[in-house]
Amino acid sequence: MSTILPKKDVVIIGFGWTGSILANELADEGLDIVAIERGPWRDTATDFNIGYMQDELRFAIRKDLFLHASNEAMTMRNTAAETALPMRRYGSFLPGNGVGGAGVHWNGQTWRFYDSDFELKSHLTGRYGAERLSELQVEDWGVTGREMEASYDRFEQLAGISGKAGNIDGRIEDGGNPFESPRSRDYPLPPNRMPYGPALFADAARSVGYHPFPTPAANLSQSYVNPLGVAMGQCSYCGFCERFGCANYSKSSPQTCVLPVLMRKPNFELRTNSDVRKIELSKDGKTARGVTYVDTSGREFFQPAELVLVCAYALHNVRMMLLSGIGTPYDPATGEGVTGRNYCYQTNSGVTVFFDDKTFNPFIAAGAIGQTVDDFNGDSFDHGSVDFVGGGGINCVPTSGRPIQHRPVPPGTPKWGSAWKKATAKAYQSTLSFGVQGSSYAARGNYLSLDPTYTDRYGAPLLRVTFDFPDNDIRMSHYLSDRAREIAEAMNGTHVVESRRDKSWNSVPYQSTHNTGGAIMGSDPKRSALNRYLQSWDVPNVFVVGASAFPQNAGKNPTGTVGALAYWAADAIREQYLRNPGRGLVG
Amino acid sequence: MNRRAFLTTTAVGLVALAAGSASARSISGRLPWTAFAGEPPTPVTPGGWHFFNPREVVLMEAIVDRLIPADDLSVGGRDAGCVVFLDRQLAGPFGGAARAYMQGPFQEGLKTQGYQGSLTPSGRYRAGLAAFDKAVNDKLGARFETLSADQQDAVLTDLESGKLTLAGKVEASQFFALVLENTMEGFFGDPVHGGNRDMASWKMIGFPGARYDYRDWVDQHDKPYPRGPVSILGNIVEQQAG
Numbered sequence: 001m002s003t004i005l006p007k008k009d010v011v012i013i014g015f016g017w018t019g020s021i022l023a024n025e026l027a028d029e030g031l032d033i034v035a036i037e038r039g040p041w042r043d044t045a046t047d048f049n050i051g052y053m054q055d056e057l058r059f060a061i062r063k064d065l066f067l068h069a070s071n072e073a074m075t076m077r078n079t080a081a082e083t084a085l086p087m088r089r090y091g092s093f094l095p096g097n098g099v100g101g102a103g104v105h106w107n108g109q110t111w112r113f114y115d116s117d118f119e120l121k122s123h124l125t126g127r128y129g130a131e132r133l134s135e136l137q138v139e140d141w142g143v144t145g146r147e148m149e150a151s152y153d154r155f156e157q158l159a160g161i162s163g164k165a166g167n168i169d170g171r172i173e174d175g176g177n178p179f180e181s182p183r184s185r186d187y188p189l190p191p192n193r194m195p196y197g198p199a200l201f202a203d204a205a206r207s208v209g210y211h212p213f214p215t216p217a218a219n220l221s222q223s224y225v226n227p228l229g230v231a232m233g234q235c236s237y238c239g240f241c242e243r244f245g246c247a248n249y250s251k252s253s254p255q256t257c258v259l260p261v262l263m264r265k266p267n268f269e270l271r272t273n274s275d276v277r278k279i280e281l282s283k284d285g286k287t288a289r290g291v292t293y294v295d296t297s298g299r300e301f302f303q304p305a306e307l308v309l310v311c312a313y314a315l316h317n318v319r320m321m322l323l324s325g326i327g328t329p330y331d332p333a334t335g336e337g338v339t340g341r342n343y344c345y346q347t348n349s350g351v352t353v354f355f356d357d358k359t360f361n362p363f364i365a366a367g368a369i370g371q372t373v374d375d376f377n378g379d380s381f382d383h384g385s386v387d388f389v390g391g392g393g394i395n396c397v398p399t400s401g402r403p404i405q406h407r408p409v410p411p412g413t414p415k416w417g418s419a420w421k422k423a424t425a426k427a428y429q430s431t432l433s434f435g436v437q438g439s440s441y442a443a444r445g446n447y448l449s450l451d452p453t454y455t456d457r458y459g460a461p462l463l464r465v466t467f468d469f470p471d472n473d474i475r476m477s478h479y480l481s482d483r484a485r486e487i488a489e490a491m492n493g494t495h496v497v498e499s500r501r502d503k504s505w506n507s508v509p510y511q512s513t514h515n516t517g518g519a520i521m522g523s524d525p526k527r528s529a530l531n532r533y534l535q536s537w538d539v540p541n542v543f544v545v546g547a548s549a550f551p552q553n554a555g556k557n558p559t560g561t562v563g564a565l566a567y568w569a570a571d572a573i574r575e576q577y578l579r580n581p582g583r584g585l586v587g
Numbered sequence: 588m589n590r591r592a593f594l595t596t597t598a599v600g601l602v603a604l605a606a607g608s609a610s611a612r613s614i615s616g617r618l619p620w621t622a623f624a625g626e627p628p629t630p631v632t633p634g635g636w637h638f639f640n641p642r643e644v645v646l647m648e649a650i651v652d653r654l655i656p657a658d659d660l661s662v663g664g665r666d667a668g669c670v671v672f673l674d675r676q677l678a679g680p681f682g683g684a685a686r687a688y689m690q691g692p693f694q695e696g697l698k699t700q701g702y703q704g705s706l707t708p709s710g711r712y713r714a715g716l717a718a719f720d721k722a723v724n725d726k727l728g729a730r731f732e733t734l735s736a737d738q739q740d741a742v743l744t745d746l747e748s749g750k751l752t753l754a755g756k757v758e759a760s761q762f763f764a765l766v767l768e769n770t771m772e773g774f775f776g777d778p779v780h781g782g783n784r785d786m787a788s789w790k791m792i793g794f795p796g797a798r799y800d801y802r803d804w805v806d807q808h809d810k811p812y813p814r815g816p817v818s819i820l821g822n823i824v825e826q827q828a829g
Contacts, residue, residue: 041612046625052819054797055628057776062681073688078699085700088688196808236800248799260618269615295611361812363794364801403775403794415747416654416767417740421791425660428792429811454690506699 002292002302008034011291011305013276013320014312016101017559018545018566020254021158022309024228024262025570029578034269034303036293038312039067039098041272044255048104048245056402060243065105066090067097067313074315075451078468078504080332086454086462092506093513094243095313099272100254102313102513103559107242107367107399108218108251110161111556112152112564114378115145115181120552123379124389132389135472137335137342137442139551142523142532145181148564151571155563156187156216159252160224160232163187163216177213177372179380192221192235197360197432198370201396204490210373210483215397216560217368218252228261239400241367251367274301277458279308279324281539287582288326288542294458306581307541307573310519311566314548318343318448318518319463326539327519327529330447332466338529338537340448342520343465344553346512347392347438347473349481349501353493354410355430362401362428370397370434376483377555378439388475392438392555394484401428408433410495432491436480438501439555440516443470448518468504477501514558516550523586531586533572534565540584545569630820631781633671637678638709643716647673649732653739654770661791662784664770672773672782673712682709706756708765715762718753719746726751778818786824789816 010026012019015037023033042048042065058064067090075084096102116123118141124133165186166176173186191214194202202212219235226232235250249256262268276293280302290304310317318340321327327339373394374380383389400406408431409423446468450461469477481500488496522528525537534549536542545566547558554561576585612619636644651664651673661667676682684707696703706714723731723742731739745751747767749760773782775789777797783789789796796816804812815824 041614041619043618043620045620049625049627050799052625052627052779054799055777055779055819057772057780058628061772061776063686068686069688070684070686076700078697082697083694085694085696085703086688086690087701088703089686089701091701193805195805199808234802236802237805238799238801240799263614263618264616266616269613271611271613273611297611359809359811361801361804361807361810363798364805364812401794403788403792404772407771407775407792416743418656418658421655421658421660425791428794453692504699508699508701 002300004302005304007290007304007306008032009305010034010307010309011036011303012309012311013291014038014101014310014316015099015254015270016096016311016313017103017254017563019309019311020258020262021563021566022311022545022570023268024258025567025574027262027265027268029574030267032267034271036271036274036276036291036303037099038275039272042099042104042245042255044245044247044249048247050247053244053247054238054240056404060402061404063090063094063243065096065098065243065245067095071097072456072462073454074463074465075454076465076467076507080445080466084451084464084466087507091508092511093515094510095315095513099270103253104245104255105243106559107397109368109397109557110156110159110216110218110560112180112183113145113554113556113561114380116379117554118143118145118148127379128383128389135443135470136389137444139342139442139520139522139527141551142521142528143568148568149184151564151567152560153184154567155560157227158257159218159563160189160220160226161187161216161218162189162192162221164191164214166213175213177374178211179374179377187216189221189224192217192219192366192369194371195237195361195364195369195398197362197398198396200432200491201434201487202371205371205373205487207490208486210375210487212371212373215368215370215372215395217366219366219368220250220252226257228258230257230260232256235366235369237364237366237369239363239365239402242399276320277323277460279320279326279542281325285325286539288539310542310544311546314515314518314546315448315463317544317546317548321519321529321544322450323460326536326542329449332445332447335444338525338527340518341527341529342442342517342551343446343448343467343515344440344442344517344550345467345505346514346553347440347469347477347501348435348511349438349477349484350433350435350499351481351484351488352408352431352433352497352499353488353491354408354427354495354497355432355493358430360398360429360432362398362406365398365400367399368397370395373487376480386479388472388479390439390441390473390476390555392436392476392480394434394436394480394487396432396434398433403428411497434484436477436484437555437557438473438477438480440473440553441470442517442552446470469501474501474503514547514553516547516553516558519544519548520551521549522551531584533585534569535572535577535585537584541582543569543573628779628819630779631671631675633668633781636674638674638682639670642720644670645732646716646720649739650743650766651770653736653743654767655774661787664774666784667774667787668782668784669770669773672776672780673769675781676769677709677712683707702761704756711757711762711765714755715753715757718755718757719762722751722753778822779820786816786818786822790824
C-alpha cells in the first residue's frame with residue numbers, strides 16, 4: 001500500500017546533468033519541485049576526497065561510484081534470434097548512480113554535433129540518395145543545429161568548457177575545428193596546455209594533411225566563475241577523471257556547476273536513495289498522475305505531480321517508459337512502435353604506437369585534454385566514393401597512466417612472467433595510444449525492450465538490449481582506422497598496433513558509456529516517442545530528457561548535446577508548456 | 588507542498604534510518620555537507636588469513652611468484668603482498684559477488700554475454716584451487732610448489748590455454764584469467780589494499796601514484812617526471828632526477 005504524498009508541480013526522476021539543469025531552470029519559475037534519485041547524496045569534499053580519491057582499485061576497478069548489476073542489471077544479445085542473458089557485471093558500459101549521475105565520473109569531452117547530424121536523413125538522402133541508407137534507420141531530430149546553438153552555448157558557459165572555436169558565425173578561426181558548424185562565440189575558457197603525447201599526435205596529423213585542434217574539455221584550463229556564480233578551479237592534470245569524482249573542483253559536474261545554487265532554493269527538494277518504479281497514468285493513459293517510488297526501508301510512496309520529467313540515464317529512461325506503458329513498444333519484426341526504437345551506441349577502435357626513445361609521462365593527463373582530428377567525422381568529408389555513411393573523430397586524449405588498466409606491451413608479449421615484466425617496464429613510458437570514436441547509426445534490428453525472463457529486486461523485468469554493429473558502421477570504422485594508422489605511421493615508432501572494430505558487440509570489455517536512443521525525438525509520432533521538445537507524443541505532461549532522445553549517435557561524446565537538450569527542453573517548458581499545461585507542444 | 592509536510596508523512600522512516608548515506612533522505616534549502624562523513628579506506632595489514640586456508644596459501648604464494656617473478660626490476664608477487672591482497676579481496680564484497688547480478692536462471696551464454704556461472708569469485712577460487720592442486724598431482728605426481736620454476740611455468744601455461752583441465756565447475760582458462768587479473772590488481776593497485784608493498788610496481792614503471800598536481804611538468808615534454816611515487820597511505824618515495 002503506497003503512502004500518498006502531497007502533490008508537487010514537478011517531479012524529476014534521476015538527478016544528474018539533465019535533472020539538475022531542469023530543476024534549476026524551473027525553480028526560477030517558482031514551481032514546487034521534487035527530484036527523486038535512486039542513489040545517495042554525493043559532494044566533492046566528502047565523497048571525492050582528495051585524501052583518497054586516487055584509488056584505482058576502489059573506483060576504477062571495483063567501481064564504487066557506479067550503478068552495480070546487483071542493484072539493477074540489464075540483459076543483452078546481439079540479435080533477436082538469440083536468448084538474452086544478464087550482464088552480471090557491467091563491462092562494456094558503466095551507468096552512473098547517485099547525485100550527479102554519470103556527470104560525476106565522465107571524462108569531460110564536450111562536443112557539439114554538426115548541423116548535418118541533426119538533419120541526418122534529409123541531408124544524406126539529398127547528397128547521396130536514399131539507396132545509401134537502405135540498411136539503416138536514420139532519422140532527423142525534428143530540431144536543427146541552428147536552433148540548438150543557444151542551448152549548446154548555455155551548457156558550455158555553465159560548465160566552463162575549455163577549447164578553441166573553429167567557426168564563429170561562418171568565419172573559420174585558426175586553431176579550432178575548421179569543420180564545425182557556425183557558433184555564436186568562442187568557448188568560455190582557452191584550451192589546456194598539451195602533454196607530450198597529444199602534441200606529438202598533432203604534429204603527425206598535420207604532416208599527413210589533417211587539421212588537429214584541442215579537444216573541447218570540461219577539465220578547466222583556468223579558474224572560472226560560471227553564470228550561476230559558482231566558482232571552479234584549474235585542472236591539475238592528475239589523471240583521475242573517468243570513473244572518479246574530481247577532488248579538485250576542476251571537472252564540470254552537477255556538483256561543481258549547479259548544485260551549490262540549486263540546493264539552496266526553498267522550492268526545490270531532493271530525495272535520495274529513493275527508487276522510482278513507475279510513472280502512474282490516468283485511466284485513459286493520456287496523463288501522468290505522478291510516480292511511485294520505494295525508499296531504502298522498502299516502503300512505497302506515491303508522489304503526485306502535474307509534470308513528470310524523466311531525467312535518468314538514457315537506458316533507464318527507456319525502461320521507465322516501457323514499465324509505465326508510455327508509447328507503443330517497438331517491434332523489430334514490423335518496424336512499428338516507438339518506445340525502444342533506434343537504440344545506438346558508439347563504434348570505437350584504436351591504435352597504439354610503441355617507441356624506443358620517448359618518455360610520455362602518461363599519468364600527466366585529464367579525461368578530455370588532448371587533440372582531435374575531425375576531417376572524417378559525420379559528413380565533413382565527401383562520402384561519394386566510399387561505401388558507407390557516418391564517420392568519427394580521431395582523438396589523442398591519453399586520459400591516464402593508472403597502471404592496473406594502463407599497461408601496454410608490444411604484440412607477442414606473454415601476459416605474465418619475466419618477459420612480460422620486462423616489456424611492461426619498458427613500454428609504460430614509451431607508448432602512445434589514440435582512438436577513433438565512430439558514429440553509430442540506427443538499424444531496424446537494434447532496439448530496447450523488457451526482458452521476458454530476468455527481473456530486478458522488485459520483480460520488474462530488466463531492460464533487454466539487442467544490439468550489434470551494423471555493417472555500414474563496421475565499414476565506416478575500418479575506413480577511419482586506416483586514417484588513424486596513417487597518423488600513427490607518421491610518428492616513426494617501432495611498432496604500430498591496431499585494435500579494429502569488428503562484429504559482434506561484446507558486453508564484457510569496456511567500450512563506451514555512450515548509449516543512445518530508445519525514446520527518440522522527431523517530427524513523426526509513428527517513428528519517434530517524443531516531439532521536437534522532448535515531450536511524449538502520447539502523454540504530454542511527460543518529458544524525457546537525455547541521450548535516449550538521440551535518433552542516432554554521432555562520432556562524438558554525447559554529453560555536450562545532452563546538456564544542450566536539457567536547456568532546449570527547459571526553454572520549451574518555461575516559454576510554451578506552462579502557458580497551456582497538459583497540452584502537446586506540436587499539433 | 589513543502590519539506591515539512593513530507594517530513595511529517597515520513598517521520599517514522601526517517602527516525603529509523605537517520606544515520607548513514609544509505610538511508611533515504613529529504614534535502615531542501617541547503618547543501619547537506621557533514622564534516623568527516625566520508626568513507627576513507629581501511630588499510631590492509633598483513634597477518635593471519637581471512638579467506639585462504641593453509642594449503643591454498645602455499646599454492647597461491649607459489650603461483651603469484653611465477654606470474655610476477657622476483658628479478659632485478661622488482662620483488663616477486665608474494666613479497667609484494669599479492670596473496671594478502673587476494674585474501675582480503677576474497678573475504679570481502681568482491682569475493683562474495685556483492686555487486687554482481689546473481690539471480691537465475693543460470694544458462695550457458697555466448698562469448699559476448701560474459702561470465703554466466705553461479706559461483707562467486709571466492710567460490711571460484713576455492714573450487715579452482717582444489718581442482719588445480721589435484722590436477723597437478725595427478726599429472727606430475729608432485730605438488731605444484733615443489734616443482735622447478737620451469738615446470739611451474741609449463742603447468743601454468745597449460746592452465747592458461749585450457750590444456751590442463753580441471754574437474755568440477757571451474758573452467759581452467761577462465762580460472763587462470765581470474766587469478767591473473769586479480770594478482771595484477773594487487774601488484775599495481777595502491778598499497779592501502781595490501782599489495783604493491785613499498786610501491787614496488789610503481790617504482791618499476793615510473794608511476795607517481797596518488798600525486799594530484801602535475802601542472803609544473805605538463806610542458807616538460809619527453810623528460811622523465813622527477814619525483815617518486817606516493818600512496819594514499821601517505822608513504823612517499825623520493826628519488827633524484829636524472
